[in-house]
Amino acid sequence: MITPRHTRLVRVDDLHAFRRAIARLVNTSDVVPSVPSVPTVVVPSRSAARQIAHIDIPHDAVTRDELYERFHARLSAPPRRLGSLEREVVAQGAARHAAAAIDDLPFRLRPGLIVEILRFYDHLRRQSQQVKRFEELIVHALGHDDVDDRAAQRMRQQTRFLASTFREYERRVAESGGLDEHALRDRLIAEAAIDPVRHVIVAVPDWIADPNGLFVADFDLLARIPGLARIDVVCTERILASGFHERLHNWLPGIEEIAASALDGFIAADAVKPVLVTPPGGAPDEPWWTLRDREEELVTFARRVLRPDVPPPGPARPELVEGRALRQFTALPPATPGSAISRPGERHAVVFKRPLPYLYIAAEVLPAAGLSFRTFDALPLAVEPGASAVDLALSAAAANFGRESLVALLRSPHFVFVTDGREVMRESMNALDRMLSDSRYLGELTKLESLLTDQDDGGARPALEAAIDAARELAPLIDAQPASHHVRRLLAFWESHLRPESHDDPLAGRERRARSAVRDALSALAGAHEAHDDPEWTIDELALAVRRTIEDHTFDVESSGDGVHLVDDQAARFGDFDDITIVGVVETDWPERPRRNIFYPPAILKSLGWPSEKDRRAAADANFLDLLGSSAQRTVISTFTLDDDALVSRSPQLDDIHRARLSTVAELPFDDAPVFFEEALWADSPAMERLDPAARTWAELRVSRSDPTVGAYHGHVPDWERSTDGVGTQTGWSVSALETYLDCPFKFFAQHVLKLEEEPDDEEVMDPRRQGQLVHEVFERFFAEWQNAGHRAITPENLDTARQLFAQVVDRALEALPEAEAGLERTRLLGSPAAAGLGEAVLRMEAERPTPVVERLLEHRLNGAFTIATATGPRTVTLRGKADRLDLLADGTFRLIDYKLGWPPNRTRALQLPIYSLCAEQRLASHRGRAWTLGEAAYLAFKGPKRVVPLFSAPAERDKVLAEAQQRVADTLDAIDRGEFPPTPDDVYRCETCTFASVCRKDYVGDV
């Protein structure tokens, strides 16, 4: 039975009338006088619903989805509604079923594709299309099967797959006993509710004019649902003219039309038109503000709202005057993020197309200017810290418990791990990190377990035990298992290790709600798979599904009840403001880009009822122009040029501003009164009274600290504790440490004075330090075996023997290494058909020299006091060092060799070869009963154009090179003694790979 109903279109001129018309319709909603009922107002979003919450007559503001929820709730004993996750899971099963029956499906069934399939199905059904009709229309549009067009054939195959998926989906939904939106619609039309909704006020257009609008099927439902007595569609003239008027008449034939002024009791306000506030000195044909980025937009907004030199529009409001008196900055109450701070901005709205990132930026910018704000949009759950902890557990399992991901899991502040009844502390985790790195652990539970020995582990044991326990709990996720098992296991791990909430934490409430939202989302995912489709998942599939589930959830953030309104453009239509600032009017956002259909081109979609781009653009322009005139007094429009450092273009809609016919007024130039906390802090006498206690403590510390021009600020530490250094001044610095000083004095300070540990680095191949150790060991072993075998010098005659022995030594040394790593090192040492290895360079170098070797000193230590010559005379210094190889030659000279894995050092800065040469001459003074002098010194370098790089190219150069190196050592030791450790790398690129960058004022590099 079709209920007689009154269906009206209420036409309004602008958004002022739009809001008053809605209020009036709610006020006069006695459709069946004897039956009390509350009118239902359909709005585009929750945020919009909150904007009309001020209407004091009871009403129910709902989104489209909530409208179905209300209808569903009024049926007697209805089947339950399937949630979006459940529907997705049903669709996954249906798609797999359909794909199994089709050969050569041209695409893979990824989770993202299932979402698109379901979205397409929903659109079809909301356009009142049935699956059979969809298939017929597409096949008809593509032509006959015998047409030899590969693209058309692919599309026909895709259509068969989609139609088959849709049918299977519908069968599975029916079988589940639940209802999706489409089945519910059929039921609502067939079955009368006991207490039906009597009056629906539709305050959204269709989905073509508003992405959250109603569809053909929704208007059809409203026209046919039993018990509904009145439908009022409220719409502005501009939106109607964009094409909605014609569509509405097609869907609701015979709809009555009235002007808002004809509504009972509607009071036409005085013609209200805001002025458009243009930037100071702006061009007349560009009445918008062009700012650098989104943050600058909000900064400028705050300055405008708070500027002291312009009276506020409208009647004087003493509290606003107080708030904008920034010179009274210190008189305002203390700032607490999200709390009411001051009254300015109460009647102001910042309007954006998309809430993010404006909501995040506003949380930084507005409170810093003493402005409170209120938000109405939900934030993504994925960015809540508690949700990110799920990701850590997934990453650890996906990386097979590799060091970095495992330690990151243990270190997460959201988790607590316990061994022997005590929480594992950070020191133990750091020790574990170092231990895993030293033992070359690259993942796998069994390898992790094998590290648990009785040996001294430097305090890593509690963390190691916790890591093993965690890995055992998560290890089953690595094997393929039913989806629901995986999700429940992950959830159980997350819940059992969550750190208990702290009652003192001001954010504990938010954290609790976020945790609850994560719990609900994962439980729903597991439940949906248990109920409908439980395929075997790998860890990658699990990670993808869990991340998508969390990313799809939003999270309501409690907002303060006053201050500036931060609203999206849909909600702004429903809000009543004196002053609106429309921000972010750039090409990528305004107009909103339609979501592209991935299955069919626009021409084919048109036959299914999809709108043309022209219709959509006309509606977007109409919405924009309506919005421009929606404030009571002032409108500002701003665009920006940089988005995440990428250039963006302004929106083409800015060129339509003149169509709104607003008068303009140029803003006066801003004065330089401080607006933000930091500006007050920059003053000669910083105002700290308004900072919260924690920030104030830090600010006072910063103010009281040393003058940035003094030396301490730039690495001058005259009183550094030399006595604490066991290897520094007493036993001498190692020559390689002095080279580090020459690389960068602050790096030396961090490494050798502060003794900070470098971050370990996991690589499939060896890091440079380990490579160096291996190379030294290999050469040391080779020459030891060479000498033990009775050989002395390597000559052209025994070169092949040397090569064979070297290859044997290399093979033995590489036995313990993983295959990939061993292959790389073998090539490095023994060479490849393309290039000779380092061994060949070493052997040849000796074979080509005529003077025989009488003794070889390998890894030869050079520690103690040495005399160096300096510009001020001879000087005794204590040094430590180890020469890679010293070959004593028959002519009383020696050859010094240094192996370099990378490029040979710059000879003007190098210390090791020249200083070792000098030290060796002094140490070998009576070795074998005679003196030894340096004959040759060379680097054997892995990288660079030459393998053998001599320290000096001619004997005449020798003395000069040695003299300069000695002076460098003297100068370096003096600088260390004076405590000069400035961040002055020899090359700024060194900072990019420096592991001490996080503790270094490298921003001063170049200043000192």
Ligand code: SF4
């Ligand atoms: S980051 Fe740069 S300046 Fe700082 S210690 Fe490292 S190399 Fe030196």
